[in-house]
Amino acid sequence: MDPRNPSSLTEFILTGLTEQPQLRLPLFLLFPEIYVITVMGSQDMITLIGLSSHLHTHMYYFLINLSFIGLCQSTVITPKMLVNFVTEKNIIFYHECMTQLYFFLLFIIAESCMLAEMVYDCYAAICKCLLYNAIISYYRSFQLTAAVYILWIIQLTFHTCLTLRLYFCKASVINHYFCDVFPLVELSCSSIYFKESLALVCSSFKVLIPALTILISYIFILYKTVHIHSTEGRSKAFSTCSSHILAVAVLYGSAAFMYLQPSSVSPMDQGNVSSVFYTGIVPMLNPLTYTLQDKDVKLAPKKILESGKCR
Template identity: 45%
Template sequence: MDTHNLTALSEFILMGITDRPELQAPLFRLFLIIYMISVVGNLGIIILTKMDSRLQTPKYFFLRHLAMTDLVYSTALGPKMLVNFVVDENTISYYFCATQLAFFILFINGEIFILSVMSYDRYVAICNPLLYTVIMSQRTCWVLMAIVYLHSTFVSLLVTIKIFNLSFCGRNVIRHFYCDSLPLLSLLCSNTHEIELIILILAAFDFISSLLIVLVSYLLILVAILRMNSAQGRHKAFSTCGSHLTVVVVFYGTLIFMYVQPKSSHSFDTDKVASIFYTLVIPMLNPLVYGLRNHDVKYALHRTLGQLCNIFS
């Protein structure tokens, strides 16, 4: 990395969510509860889908990776954000800031494509049920996930290395509660045109391509459902993808709010609100949605708790 960066700047100061003292304690308690629910919920999904024999299907394979993604990127940001509420000046080292940015980009990008892969999985399950186990074989599932992680790693390393190889001007106050690309760009005194163009192209490609997969998959699912003669069959098909559709709408709705708003209304404050939602609230909501709306997950939880009670009784 640039020697100027290493000598001139060794740490950053995170401004956090708010600078109002009266809000620090209640917000700390609120976000601590949200983060703990997220950790417990996502760990629960990971353990259930790994241990329960009835959840060894492609649908729950992808759900497990979604939960792992939620757990990692919320943990990469959540604890450091909580520290900001209890210290006077929340600093983050130069290298930890780079690491946090890399992990955030990797896993938020991974989540986008995992949701699109899950849409394709629901399309195959509803539109080609007889060939489902053949099309969505274990090999196919691992290949899809390998593509997602390799692409996300490439994007993460490219953006992070590009940003941290540029020269900072000595200003080290980040107007955010974590190291994000846009607040970091505002601290650079190098020409940022190239990295801004790279971020724009990658973000547009990832967002549009993943959203197209989701939209096409659900359009084909809708056509297949409308062609069903049985009302019971239509209800079963809707319930099969209901949880995933709820998660998709919430996640993509938040991203659209953040990145497709007019430039005149774009500010770091609105970015903070949207960021809180998709870095902490959505990772908490995902296991709740899949747990409350999914009969298989609820039955697996009841069976596991019953087995644990028998062991300890």
């Protein structure tokens, strides 16, 4: 079987989220609701923080970026997935597939890095409270955020160039509901060494490096919290990070289930289910989690109305 150069491959076929026809209509009705909640929640969070002067702090600056990233990430995946539910043959053209892959990786990695920056903010607030304003200044916050986008755009451009070098056999069926690295690698006829190297690079930058950064930061936070003598102080330290812990647990739990298990242990059908969490559920939950658990965010609408900014 002679591999075809990817430049001559014009389209792929996506198997979709499920192969059971009876589930297509319920899923088609469910995911628009998830997407609408994600869009409204992210926009409301960005608007709320923008209008509330008491929320103009470093943590909420990171939260604005996290909400924006989640909105973009969901937009890259959900509309095409909804089209696939109502079409008989789920076709995606080669250039569309590569574009979707690029922006999906961009936003999923940016989200991971933004969560890492947010835990660094928690670390500075708890472990270096006296030096917090010096460590996390507005200029430093901007630098950290800009670094996320610049470094990962450069890295993803390199990664995409490697992906474009993959050769594909006659089979063009992607066993997934969107274009992701591992389904494409499984479909490729390129050398095993090249495919494994690409998969290793992808896993490292998408999961391992940000996860290690978050883990090390939380070890220092936990050590500091344990040595706080007052119950009120420990409770305040925990409340500072509780929303972030939940967001990290859902994102990395689902991502690890998808990417860090051998295919023989975690078949792609199970991977489809786990990937729904970080492509659809996590972007929806992030604004809701911070809205419900953060006291300042819950009081923000009342303060805006009292100040007359919504008149």
